[in-house]
Amino acid sequence: MSTILNVMNLEKRFGSVSAAKNINVSVAEREIVAIIGTNGAGKTTFVNMVTGWLAPTSGDIRFLGTSIVGRRPREMTQLGLCRSFQVPQVFGSRSALENLVMAAAVAERSGLSLFSDPFTEERVTRCEMLLRDFRIGDYLHRKTAQLPQGIRKLLDIAMAMIAMPKMLLLDEPTSGVSIDEKLELMDIVMGALKAREVTVMFIEHDMEIVEKHAARVLAFFEGGIISDASPQQCFAHPTVQTHIVGEGKVSARLKKGGVQDA
Numbered sequence: 211m212s213t214i215l216n217v218m219n220l221e222k223r224f225g226s227v228s229a230a231k232n233i234n235v236s237v238a239e240r241e242i243v244a245i246i247g248t249n250g251a252g253k254t255t256f257v258n259m260v261t262g263w264l265a266p267t268s269g270d271i272r273f274l275g276t277s278i279v280g281r282r283p284r285e286m287t288q289l290g291l292c293r294s295f296q297v298p299q300v301f302g303s304r305s306a307l308e309n310l311v312m313a314a315a316v317a318e319r320s321g322l323s324l325f326s327d328p329f330t331e332e333r334v335t336r337c338e339m340l341l342r343d344f345r346i347g348d349y350l351h352r353k354t355a356q357l358p359q360g361i362r363k364l365l366d367i368a369m370a371m372i373a374m375p376k377m378l379l380l381d382e383p384t385s386g387v388s389i390d391e392k393l394e395l396m397d398i399v400m401g402a403l404k405a406r407e408v409t410v411m412f413i414e415h416d417m418e419i420v421e422k423h424a425a426r427v428l429a430f431f432e433g434g435i436i437s438d439a440s441p442q443q444c445f446a447h448p449t450v451q452t453h454i455v456g457e458g459k460v461s462a463r464l465k466k467g468g469v470q471d472a
């Protein structure tokens with residue numbers, strides 16, 4: 211598989227705070243990579259830099275071989291690199307379908323001008339199909355403000371997917387969702403993304419979800435990556451166990467994994 215994302219010597223400082231330190235990551239097409247770490251470890255800062263929401267202090271980010279440092283989020287979307295947010299970015303007064311149709315119109319660069327109706331039959335049909343793939347077909351015409359958090363999260367990810375990205379970064383897709391619902395939510399998301407052969411990086415605090423869906427895990431700690439390995443190897447790393455997973459919370463099976471420093 212060829213490389214889709216290459217991050218080199220990435221640094222981000224906020225005054226005296228070093229939010230990203232010497233980050234080096236290469237991701238192959240269609241890889242599913244989880245990002246774990248304590249609060250404030252630099253996970254969102256990393257995602258923000260890769261998706262153009264934050265300028266790095268130094269270093270380079272290459273997407274499909276082209277440097278993307280300095281490009282805006284909109285340009286990233288056009289290149290095929292999209293993201294979702296911890297807090298779903300949806301219009302609460304609009305229905306799920308209306309939100310997705312407007313996202314589709316923006317993604318297609320036809321805009322939302324006064325002179326063009328975004329609700330074309332073809333676009334509406336395509337959006338309905340995508341919403342059904344994300345199992346929110348029953349909520350098409352409900353105002354998003356009235357929808358459960360899990361459904362809003364699914365809608366936010368569907369809105370990122372309507373641009374048909376090659377790579378998608380998910381910032382805590384299961385945050386704010388109950389323990390009972392988050393496993394099913396992630397099964398739906400990953401099923402839809404894998405079917406479209408999208409490369410995925412997702413930030414996640416639930417290690418069961420990480421183990422189930424990621425072949426590879428990046429563990430962030432104090433702005434740096436301390437482990438880049440399989441879930442088993444990553445969870446066995448002493449600093450990951452102590453500070454991220456929590457000693458005792460790792461299953462006996464996972465504890466058998468080897469330790470590998472990044």
Ligand SMILES: Nc1ncnc2c1ncn2[C@@H]1O[C@H](COP(=O)(O)OP(=O)(O)OP(=O)(O)O)[C@@H](O)[C@H]1O
Pocket residue numbers: 224227228229247248249250251252253254255256430
């Ligand atoms: N805009 C900002 N200005 C100043 N400091 C910031 C800014 N954004 C992030 N930081 C700091 O950078 C560090 C990394 O923050 P970041 O949000 O990336 O962590 P995180 O791993 O995503 O945490 P969480 O799991 O809580 O979302 C923290 O010390 C944070 O306070």
